[in-house]
Amino acid sequence: MGTLHLVRHGQASFGAADYDQLSPLGAEQCCRLGAYWQARGQRFDAVLRGSLKRHAQSLEAIAAGIGGLPEPLVWPGLNEYDSEAVVRAIQPGDIQHPRDAEEMKNHFRLLRTGLLAWMKGESQPLGMPGFSEFSAGVAGALAHVREHHAGGQVLIVSSGGPISVAVGQVLAAPLESVIELNLRIRNSAVSEFVVTPRKHSLLSFNSLAHLDDAPGLHTYA
Template identity: 60%
Template sequence: MAKIYLVRHGQASFGAADYDQLSPLGTQQCELLGQHWRAMGLRFDAVWMGSLKRHRQSMEAIAAGLGGLPEATVRSGLNEYDPEALVRAAHAGPLPTGDSPEVQRQHFLHLRQGLLGWIKGEMAPAGLPSHADFLDGVMAALDEARQQPCAEHILVVSSGGPISNAVGHVLQAAPEGVVELNLRLRNSAVTELHSTPRRHAVISFNSLPHLDQPGRSHLQTYA
């Protein structure tokens, strides 16, 4: 039996020209996670991640806090969907720019609508695969990871979409439930799966053991 630790990347750069870049806070979140695991004596036998820049930066920050990690295997099936494609599928008009609270509120309102329509097969956002194909890519990467010999503890660094869809699939959640899982997932949060050659089982979801401490609540973020 393998234990898979799914980690959502640290805070990226919402509202910036390049979202795919960890903020200083995002780097700190991941370094603290690595430090937490080092204090626990946890070591990983294998590392898997998506190919996005924020995935590699998060993995490197975790490694810095932990004191090292094995060479990572990269799989595009662990990459995020394009949120802008979902937003534009739900809202055809011009969208506000920036990172104000109102801009974020509008973004996540349209993202929720787009996600639900995509998962249900009612929308076909430009440039995105079908949701079924997206989910197949996620689960194929996780299935490949759990089949590695002698890998008892596996780290997977990914994004909110792949992680929430994997959990929703394992739990057989309705589309509305998958959307809620997706939009509640916090930066650098840990989701744990116990995996056998036949199945995955969810042990925990969206936990922040490295930030659920006095004086660190301000380090918890969603976007």
């Protein structure tokens, strides 16, 4: 048996013109994760990541902390959905970035509604694949790990959406539960699957053990 470690990227740039950019705090989160693994002798036989900038930058920070990693396989099927497109598909018009707690609550209410509509095929966000195609991209990455690295230690760096879908596939969870998993995954959090040639099994979810001594570094966006 092997272990697949799925890591959500570090804090990005929520509210900025370019969200797809790791913040200094996000880089620290990921570097701490690498150092945590280095101190425990963790090594990886293979690495996969999405093709977004925050995925590449998170992996670079992890590699700096652990002292090097194998050359990653870039897997676009591990890329995140476009949250603004998801919301616009059910509520057209300009989207204002939340400025207070009430606006944040409303933002996530709309996101939940939009995600469920997309997942059920009731909406088609502009510029995005259908959910079946999105889900297939995640399933393809998991199949690759089973087929090529079932006995090894594998690292995937991705986003909350693909990771929650992966967990949902392994647990056969309903769509509503996948959405709730998605919105609970913290930046740089680690989820683990046990891997055999036949299947994946959930071992852990959303761990921030590498930040136990730094609760101020816990973030969700």
